[in-house]
Every structure is written in structure tokens, then in C-alpha cells.
Amino acid sequence: MNYIPERMTPLSACRLGLDTHQELTIYLRQDSPVCRSEGFSALSRVLVRTEKSHMIATLHMITGELLVPGEIGFSESAWQRLDLHEGTSVWLSHPKPVQSLSYIRSKVYGNELSKQELKEIIEDIVEGRYADVHLAAFITACGDDKLNIREITDLTQAMVNSGSQIEWGLPMVVDKHCVGGLPGNRTTPIVVSILAAAGLTMPKTSSRAITSPAGTADTMETLTNVSLSLNQMRSVVEKEGGCLAWGGSVRLSPSDDLLIQVERALDIDSEGQLIASVLSKKIAAGATHVVIDIPVGPTAKVRTQEAAEALASSFTSVSETLGLTITTLFTDGSQPVGRGIGPALEARDILEVLQNSDSMPIDLRDRAVQVAGAMLEMVEAAAEGKGHKKAIKILESGAAWEKFQAICLSQGALKDPPIAPYRYELISHSHGRISCIDNRKLAKVAKLAGAPADPAAGVDLHFKIGEKVTPNQPLLTIHAESSGELSYAVEYLEDHPDIIQLLELEG
């Protein structure tokens, strides 16, 4: 038990209407007697207790008149976690030291983390006992390849156990994941449509973007409702065999959602947290068979075949121990897939492929049928070497497009993706052949233009590597929802003329 002095008179809860995102924050007047009696100062970690519940929060001090004496202010996240009402009685005291923080220090010193230590770290994260700086330290300490296979396996299991887990009561539930790093590589909605149309069960939960201009959930949100409850998801999947939901709303692996917020701010990747993040979501979602797509290219997330094979081997080892069957695919990561980069622009590409439109981006279609084909073969819904052909047939027959519409409608909507009002075209000044496209910098342009927060924002790429360009042809178009963001993306583009490189040809 945490210590609460009996004599202490309670403070009165006050909703300040401050959104500090995930960091649970409370506000006290600097002259508050409890600061004196308990020795709290700005940024102290404080145990906050009501008659029904408790949490650890970060203290910000108020030097002005936002609170009257005897009041305590709450950020929105803290208010919701404690389920407060105006005037609820609140007691403050010192929290016991969070034991699991010492495990993170131990990791910094190069020690292995035990199963129990990883379990406690994840539980404390889910319980909100970590401030953002603690999450940052955990992510950094585990960065690069600092977790071994056993640690990644135990981390994955701890993340699965920390949230909801879906039981489908079926012998086979399929899923896919792309390791990312490739702008526009939005095959998932197409793959789900093909496989559900083939009679497989594919209850897909996707994440929002971490460091990229769009995640599948961001893209699907421009087309339908993706914030489904577990019951809603179950009902869509029972009816259609598949769904395209945002994972965060069903609390699968909730620690992952908290870590991702800080990973985004730090832009630090780690093999261990990548694998744990991916597999914990799949296992919690009840998947039995998963295809992992690893794009490889000089500016993709995985840059060499060697790194891709090492990552695939780690994915396979961890999956085996956890009873999950996986296949890893290495795909071309040398350039963006499709034309659009950004939620709505990628949604448009997806619709063109599903509708077998003449103008569809062929590379996106090719990758989707490759992934779908690999899955059909893995679960023996197609003979070896025949999966690809079967996937194409389902797509060309219109069955996938019908299935996609049915899934969206079952999720509550089938919308047209929004269109951005502000545009800028980068024009070619010479004859040439596209020799190189920098994925990372292109993603940066799309993000500066507002993606993924502004769903219509992003970049439309008009050429692929190897294609010929003549003067005055647009190479790419930036889309933005505001002129400020458009100008900023243009400024970055002008500062980085190497984003699209041309091999000049004789006019």
C-alpha cells in the first residue's frame, strides 16, 4: 500500500481543459499547503488517489490564478483515467519508487532483461506509471539491436498480455504486415479484400503512422469508419470475413500505442521494439498465420538484403516460440509504391486497383497480389506457385472490390477521400530519365505538407525510376490543406533538389 497521511484534507478536482496527450498531468498552486507538507515541486511524480482509484502523475505548478486554494487541476488524460467529476475529493502523496525503472537503467549498462522485468516494465507503462522521459529512456536503451531474441520474445508476450486479446474460435485467422519505410505501399486494404473474397478470415487491425506520412488506419479513415469496438469488429468479421480497423480503439497491445507516441518524437527505431510491436498486435488480434512484407532498398527502412535476412530470421524465431506461423517476403524497396503519398492520395490509388481502373498504379497491384498469393499458398488455399494467379483472378473478377465495399459499409460508411485545396507542381526543366528517388526525403515533404494529420495532404509522384521525362512535365505534385504547410513543404523541396534525380538525355 502507498502511504496516505490520515490527517490530510482532500483537494477538490478541477478540469482545466488542458490536453497534454498521454502524459498524465496534475496542476497545483505553488502556495498549496500539500506542496509544502509533501515536498512536491514542478515535475515531481505524485501519487493521486480518489476514493475509487489512483494513478501516478507529473506535477506542473501554477504561479497564477487558474486555481483557487484547495483545488487541484487535471489534464484531460488524467481526468479521464481517474473518471473524475468537478469537486471529486483527491488525496496526494509520494508514490513508491517505480521498481521497473531500475531495469531500464540495468539495460543501459548492457544487462539482459528477464521475462519478469519486461513484464513489469510493460505493466507499468500501461498503468501510466512512466513519464514521457521514462518512455524515451526505454526506447533509447533498447534501440538498434540491443534486445536479443529471448528478450524480444518475452517483450512481445508481455505486450500481448497487457491488453485485450481476441479469440475467434477458428483454426485459421490470417494477417499481414509490411515493415514500412516505403511511402505509398498501401497494399493492406487490397490484400484483405482479396483474401476475404477467397473465403479466409482476416480481421485486420492497423496502426496509424509512426514516422511515416500515413499508416493504413490513416488511409482507411478517409474511406470508412476505422474506430471500431471489439464487438463491432467481431460483427463485421463474422459477416464479411474481414475488416479494416484501427488497432488502437480495441486496446490490443496498449503499451505499443504509448511507446509509439514517443518513438514518433524521437524517430528512433529498434529491431526489438519493431518485432514486438508487430507480433504483439497480431497475436492479440488472434492471428494464426501472418505474411511479413519487408521492402529492401537504399532509402527504405531496411537498406540491405543482409539486414532484411537478419530481421526475417528474428521475426521467425520469435514467432515460432510464440506459436505463430509466419512467412517473410522481401520486396523491392527502391522507390515509392503507387502514386500517392499521404492518406487520401493513397486511398485513391487503392480504389483504382480494386476497381481495375486503366489508370491504376500497376506496381501497387503487383505487390498486393504478391502478398495475397503468398498467403493463399501458406494456408494451402492455393497450390505452391499458384497463389499469385489466384489472387489476380479474384481482383480482376471484381470480387475483391465487392468485398471491399461490403466491409466498408459493414464498418458504417463508404466515403470519397477528401481533396486538398492547395497544390504545387515540381516541373522538369530537362530531358532525362529518372535515376533515383529518395524515399525518406519524399516522405518528409509529404509530412511537412501536413500528412497524416491533414488527410488530404501529401505528394503525388508522376514518374517511376527508369521512366523518361521531357521539359515542362510535372515530376510531382504537393497537396496541402493550408497554404502555410504547402509553403513549408515547397521550401524543403527547393532545399533538397536531389529528391528526384534525373540522368540527363540529349534533348
Add this chain to the structure above:
Amino acid sequence: MNYIPERMTPLSACRLGLDTHQELTIYLRQDSPVCRSEGFSALSRVLVRTEKSHMIATLHMITGELLVPGEIGFSESAWQRLDLHEGTSVWLSHPKPVQSLSYIRSKVYGNELSKQELKEIIEDIVEGRYADVHLAAFITACGDDKLNIREITDLTQAMVNSGSQIEWGLPMVVDKHCVGGLPGNRTTPIVVSILAAAGLTMPKTSSRAITSPAGTADTMETLTNVSLSLNQMRSVVEKEGGCLAWGGSVRLSPSDDLLIQVERALDIDSEGQLIASVLSKKIAAGATHVVIDIPVGPTAKVRTQEAAEALASSFTSVSETLGLTITTLFTDGSQPVGRGIGPALEARDILEVLQNSDSMPIDLRDRAVQVAGAMLEMVEAAAEGKGHKKAIKILESGAAWEKFQAICLSQGALKDPPIAPYRYELISHSHGRISCIDNRKLAKVAKLAGAPADPAAGVDLHFKIGEKVTPNQPLLTIHAESSGELSYAVEYLEDHPDIIQLLELEG
């Protein structure tokens, strides 16, 4: 230049009176048009510009009515950094990516940081371009021994260059530093008094506690004014040959002060940041000769002779390259020094030693004359082997006590340390001999009792290792300024009966 859309109407600055400590924070209404036009969301990093200045800050959103439309709120630190007035015009835009954050990512992947990269990291920290999560990532990425000697040297130089530097115009300026980890080891004020009385120049700047119950600045603040400007410090040193100031108020190595705040929250040590922190302060303060005291013991910061020698070797290598002469001393780190642990209790011990009181803690005196003696020998103010004797003579003659009083008065005050109203005594229940004292857990008790924020709080230790104890003798006394803190420290003490271990003897 950072991009500001010309058309943008300014926001009006509003001081919210929120103390978020060092993290520069701004507040916007969620329905603010600038959030829409620029795509800002909670925790976005935002470039904030007035006609005179600019900074990068973290955005918190306001969902309530704390601001009227067109206003922007500021935390106290942000308000002061931009030197604002109510209603000052403020423009917001996207900051350029902070380039030096990519160097931290590179460090996570195991790469060496170049001189230029370390320089940019430190400059960006001083300019406030890092959020707390970024500082946490930097500290964690450099944790343990992840910086090599060349990197530590360049980090130290970058930290020196990032702030004020004092030129004394003297061939010899002496200083000392204790690597810490030993509660109560407060020799500095005694050493300064002895050496200044011996005619040396010792302009001492000290830090506040990082993870310990008291730093020298915390302790001296119970006796005199330690927040001296550079000019005040210069005038005290010119008059008395020495001073005992807080380093933070003269902006020596200011990045260190920012890093220390987050190190405290994380409780992560790193050899590189330790050395850079210590030496950058010494060099910036104009020292030419420094004694580094490294206590070694199983529960001290440095636990083995081997680790102490490695640390001393790193200190020496970095110092040599930077033109600083140092001597390292290995001292006994097996138990606390003196009796008091906490600012005022340590101040009391210091006064007893300086006053040659019969009740003085002999071990504190012995360590102070050991350090002072080493310095006298290093600068050839005493022959080899004669420094110790000379230091004792200065102390016993009363010259050191006179010098101490003169320094304090010159700094503006000579005060009595405060006394805590709440006490708790841990009583022995058996005959025995003290066999072991856990420094870390004892420091924890003092911190839970309120030290260093409450200057009178802490622990008074009544026995040393090897001393005999009889039943009903008090082993230690906890001092607190509030009953809440006292109770919490007592609870921790009761949970950890191994803090003081007795070898039982026959009654």
C-alpha cells in the same frame, strides 16, 4: 531562415502562470485557426517568433476556456525566454528539423559522434531546441561507457564553449571535485577555507544535488547566499582568495544544468557525461589545477578499485587534452562521511570541523585535510608528503574558520542552518557491532524525508562501521520539515531493515 507565412495575423501573448520547469511550453485553443492552417496538434514542436526573438516550444492544447480566441498561452520558462509582455504579437510556424537529433539516433546505432556533432547537440540544448524526451534520449544513448575519450573531450569542450567562461588573469587557480555517491561527504567548504587561508585562489562553484540528498550548493545555501553573479563572485574571490557559489547562477556550462534535470528524473549515470559535467564546470570557472576525489566502496557511485582506476584514467586523458592539470585521489567509500545527510545537517558537521569542536566528525576532517594536502603538494605550496600536515595546521590554528566566515560575509550572509521540527529515531534492540551501512538506501531515506528541497530534512547517523551498539541506543535520526515526509521516510526505513546491519554480540 525559418518560414513565416506573410499573411498570418499574430496571436496575442498571455501569461498563464504555469511552471513546466525547463520544457518551453505554449498553449493554444484546440479550435485555433493556426492549428488548422499549420497542422499543429498536442505535443507538436512549434517555432514561436516575436519581432525580437524566437524559440522552439512544445504545444499543449486547451480544450476549455483558459484562453480567448486569438490568444496564445505561455509557461513561465517560455515567457521568460522570449521576454514577453501581455499582448506581445506572436507568430507560429513549423520549425526546421533539429539536425542534431539525427546525431543522437546515430549514437543509438553505435556510431561515434564527431566534434562538430557534439558541438551542435550542446548548442541546440542550450538554445532550448530539445524537448525533455530528446534530452532523455541523449542521456540514455550516452549512458554507461558509450562515449570514448575523444568524444568525452569534445563534449567537454562544447559544454565549456556553450556558456560563460571566467578569466582570472592568474597563473594558478585551484579547484576540487568529489565524484559523489557518498552521503555527507561535504569536504568542499573546509578545503576552500584551508586553501584560501594558505594563499591559493579557489573560486569554487558547486552544483545542487542530482540524485543525492544534498549538493555542496544546497548545503552552503543554509549558511550563506550562493546565487552570486559573475561580478559578485569576482569581487569575493579578489578579496578573500576563495568563494563558495552555486554554479548555475553564473551560467557556466549551462547545458549541464539542463541535462542534470532529466538525469535526475531518469537516475541514469554515464561516465562520459559525468566527466564532461565535472571538467566543463572547472574549465569554464577558469581552474588550472584540480583534485578529483573518487570515493570507492560497494554501495558508493564507484564500486570497485578497478572501476575507480578506469574512471581516473579517463579523467586524466580528457584533462590533458584540454590543458588542465589534475590529481585523482581514491578515498574510502564504504560508509557515509560525517554524521549528517541533508543540507542543514551537513552544514552543522562542517561548522564543527572548522571550529575544531570536540564533537566534530573526525572522518570528515580527515578527508578534508587529505584533499587539501594533495592540492598543496600538487601546486608545490608544500613539499611532497608534507601537504597533509600543513593543511591540519591551518585548520587547527583557526585560520580556516576565520577564512570561512570572511567568505560567507563577503557573499552577503553568515546564517545558522535551519532545524527540522519533525524527528524519528531508529533504536537498536540488541548488543552488536555495526557491520555494514547501505549508502544508497540511506540516501533514499534522506530524500524521502525531503532533502534537498527541504534544507533541514535528512538523516543523522550516530554510528560508524565497527562501532559497538547497546540496546535502546539510537542508530539514526530522521529529520523532516513535514509529518507527511517523515512518515514516508519511516515507512521506507521499516521496509528495509538491512540499511544498517549489526553483527550481534553477547549481551
